[in-house]
Amino acid sequence: MARKARLKEIRGPITANERAEGVLLKLKDALSSLLFSGPSFIGVLIFFIVPFGVVVYYSLIRSSLNPEFVGLDNYLNLIKNSTFQTAARNTAIFSATAVPLAVVLSLVLALLLDTRIPLKSQFRTFFLSPMMVPVASIVLIWQVLFNQNGVVNDVTALFGAEAIDWFKSDHAPLVVILLFLWKNLGYNMILFMSALANIPTELLEVADVEGASPLYKFFAIKLRYLSPTVLFVAILSLINSFKVFREVYLLTGNYPFDSLYTLQHFMNNMFKSLDYQKLSAAAVMMAIVMVVIIAVLFIVEDWFGKDVEG
C-alpha cells in the first residue's frame, strides 16, 4: 500500500489521456483474446452447451409435441425401466471391476520397468503397442480365443473345466475386461512412469541409507508422490470403461448376451426409437453421476496428497 502511494508520488497523478489509453489497451487485449478463443468457444457453445441445455429441458417435459412440465417423471420412469436397470448394473459392475484392475496393473507394469533389467525400452514399446491397434482389427483373434471351440477352452479343459461359449455366458464380462486391460494398460503405464521419474531421488537415497525396505519405500514415499497420477489414471480408466460398448459391439453386435448389455446399448436403442425423453433423462443423469464421481476423486486426492504438494 505504502509502495503504491510512493509510486504515485513519483510519477504524479494519472491524466485523463493516460486513463483513456489504459482503457483502450484493455479493450484491445479483450478483443484479441476473444479472436483467439472465439472459434473454440463458439464451437463448444453450439455443439455441447446449448444443446445440453435443451437436453435438460427435454428431460423435464412430457414430449416435444406436448411440452408440459412433468418434473422428474422421466427420470423416475427411466429408473423403473428394467432394461435401463440391467444396462446400468452391467456398466457399474464392469467399471467397478475394470478401473481398480487398470490402476493397479498399470502401476505394476510401470514399477517393473522402473527396475534395472535389460530391454527396458523394448518392453515399453510392446506394452504400449495395443493402444495403437484399432479394436476392430483384433476382434477376430479375440473370437478365436474365446469361442466355444476356441483356444481358451482348450486350456481350461486341462484343468477339467467344461467348454463354454464365453460370449454367451455369465463370464462374458471377464472377456471384455481382458480386452479393455489389453488396450488401456500401456497408456496408464506411461502416466505412472513419468510420475515415478519425478519423485525426488534424494528422498529415496536417504531411505536407502536408512535401510528402508522396498515395500516401505513404495508405500511411504512413492505412493504419496503418485497420488495425483493415481487419481488421473482412475478418472481416465473410468471414462474409458464407459466406452467399452465399442469392444462389446465389435465382438457381439447390437444384441449381446444379457451380461454384456451396457448403457451405450440402451442409448443406441433409444436413438433408434427417437425416445428423446428417456435419452435426455439418461444423458443428464449420466452427467450428474460423472460430476459427482470426479468431485469425490478430487476430494480424496486432495486429502491424501496434500502433504507433498506445494
Place this chain on the structure above:
Amino acid sequence: MKKKHYIGRAITFIACLIFAFAFLMPTVLTITNSFMTETEIDANYGAVFGTANTGKTYVSEKVNLKFIPDKVSFSQYITVLFKSPDYLFKFWNSVILVVPIVFLQLGIASLAAYGFTRWRGKIRAAIFFFYVILMLMPYQVTLVPNYLVSDWLGIINTRSAIILPGAVAPFSVFLLTKFMRRVPYSLIEAAKIDGASEWHVFTKICLPQCRAALFSIAILVFIDYWNMVEQPLILLADETQQPLSVFLSKINAGEVGLAFAVATIYMVPTLLLFLGGEEYLVEGIAHQGSVKG
C-alpha cells in the same frame, strides 16, 4: 545380498516377457494370419467361424492357433486390393472422416490454447475447468446434444455430423494449453516489447515452440478417431458412408481370411504413426499428468 538382487531382477525380467507376449500376441497373430491362404484359414479356424456350414471342407474341429503360415501368400491382399473395392471404400471413408478432424481440431485448439495461455483470470480459469469437465464426459452424455444439433442443422447422416463436433472437441485444447504454458513467458513479453502483434507472437514464437506437442496430440487424436464406433453408429447411419472401424465386424463368416487382411491394412496407418512417433506419443501422454493446473 548380491545374489538375491540377481534373482529379483530375473523374476522381473520373466514377468516382463510374459506381459510382452500377452500384449503382442493378438496383433502379431492378426498380421501373420493375413498371409495365409483361405484353405489354411478354414483348416485352422473353421470351427470358430462355422465355414463348415457353408459347404467348405475343414480339417479339424478344434481351433488351431498358428503364428506362422505354412505357405506365405498374398492372395488375401490381392483380393482386398483388386477384387473387393468395398473394403477400400470403407478405408477411404475412415480417412476422409479422421484427417479433417485432426487438422481442424488442432487448428482450433492451438488458437484457443494461446488464448488460455496469454490471458489469465478467474473467468478464464473457470472456462478452462469447464473444458476439462466436458473432456471427461462419456459418449452417453455428449452424443445426445451432438445428435440434436446435427438434426437442427440438417447435417444428420452426413460426414459433417461427425467432423464438426470432432473439430471443436476440448481434448486438444486441454493438452495443448498445458504444453503452451511451459513456453517461457519472457519470450512472449520480449516480443511484445519489440512491438510484435499477437498473431506474430502466436505463429512465430508459440507454435514453433510447441511443434513436438502438436505432433504428439495429432497422433492421440488420430488414433482416437480412427478407432471410433459410437459416433458413426448414431450420427452416420448410412452404411455406405461408415468407416472401416464399424464395418470390419460385419464381415461375414465366409470371408474370414479376407477379414484378417483388412484388419491388418486398417492397423497400418496407426502402427506407422507409432513406429515413427513413439517418443512424441509418450511425451504427449506423460504431459497429461494430472487434470489439475
